[in-house]
Amino acid sequence: MSRSPSIPDRPHRDIDSDLPDDERLEALRGHYEDLVEVNEQLTAQLDDAEKRRQRLREKVDRVERENESLKSSSLYIATVEDVLDDDEVIVKQHGNNQEVLTEVSSRMVDRVEPGDRVAVNDSFAIQTVLNAETDARAQSMEITEKPGVTYADIGGIDEQVREVREAVEQPLAEPELFDEVGIDPPSGVLLYGPPGTGKTMLAKAVANETDATFIKMAGSELVRKFIGEGSRLVRDLFEMAREREPAIIFIDEIDAIATRRTESKTSGDAEVQRTMMQLLSEMDGFEARGEIRIIAATNRFDMLDRAILRPGRFDRLIDVPEPDCDGREQILEIHTRGMSVSDDVDFAELAADTDGYSGADIESLATEAGMFAIRNDRDTVTHSDFAEALEKIENDDSSDVISSAGYFYQ
Ligand SMILES: Nc1ncnc2c1ncn2[C@@H]1O[C@H](COP(=O)(O)OP(=O)(O)OP(=O)(O)O)[C@@H](O)[C@H]1O
Structure with a gap:
């Protein structure tokens, strides 16, 4: 370590006030030169100290960066x-x-x-x-104590809402009804239909209504994320639900683990198969009138292995279609509830103009219209904003929106 340089002594001269003027001036000049010299020495020392401070600062920064990267390096x-x-x-x-x-x-x-x-x-x-929480997150389970979605947020699929309430909500809320009549409620409910039509919303709303924990896992994650771990993840999913009863397990993209068997016998297929078998055995094993309900969703109904649709498994199928004109109008109204919308907005006309739009597409339309209002410096959204938004969406990705109907879903 470099030692700190010593501070020069303060220059001192006794200048006799009785000296003749020229000698006194000479002595003062000498004193002044001493001061200048000490000043130079101190300035040089200050420069050195500044440089050293700079070097130390850089070192601290480097160590801090290393420390940060050590702390945040992936595990x-x-x-x-x-x-x-x-x-x-x-x-x-x-x-x-x-x-x-x-x-x-x-x-x-x-x-x-x-x-x-x-x-x-x-x-x-x-x-x-x-710990269990981190583990669940690491496994890409989404766990919500009480999702914020209610039935009032879902438009255009009243019949599906009714069916879900009957198949999922009633067994949780009034199990005695099933006891009295002596029947078992449906084991699992399968929601099928095109993307963005409200399947996830339905599952969340029923969890909200029944005060059940909502546990979501995507089928694609089950097989893609942890090769060789699919069946264990399924076990963990049910374990998590048992710990948090009442609970709704929602398996999105169930087709990823329950596709119809193909001819190919690759190890990937075997893994998918094992994951599905585990899911079926968990479903076979749990109490039909218990506090755990299972809902799955797919937009590839055509691809599903029929084994999962047998009684005692996903034995209640609910078709969640794209909304019709009235449904689109309801969804538009729902998604503009929180917006300041001008009286000239004609929802019926917009609904008629959005044939083939899913609920999610309609949500984007409302947001886009709001963007046009902001761009035009207005705080109220007018019909022309919606018209412009519609035009933009059609031009941007006409292929996506228009063909979403029936593309994946047959
Ligand atoms: N029927 C609907 N009523 C109101 N909003 C809807 C409806 N359907 C979809 N939405 C809007 O679209 C978003 C996506 O919907 P959701 O995730 O429920 O669709 P999904 O059918 O589960 O789609 P995916 O098959 O792609 O998972 C919702 O957050 C909601 O804002």
């Missing part, structure tokens, strides 16, 4: 397969299924058990054991 999720003597464990990394033998630090050794989900760093050192 990978792995499952503890086995805990061996000598503080070693075998972990299996999600995603690539790689098995690794790794040492556990003394800090962690008493905390890991086979089956635990852990976060490992690049060198496979276990950083933490995931």
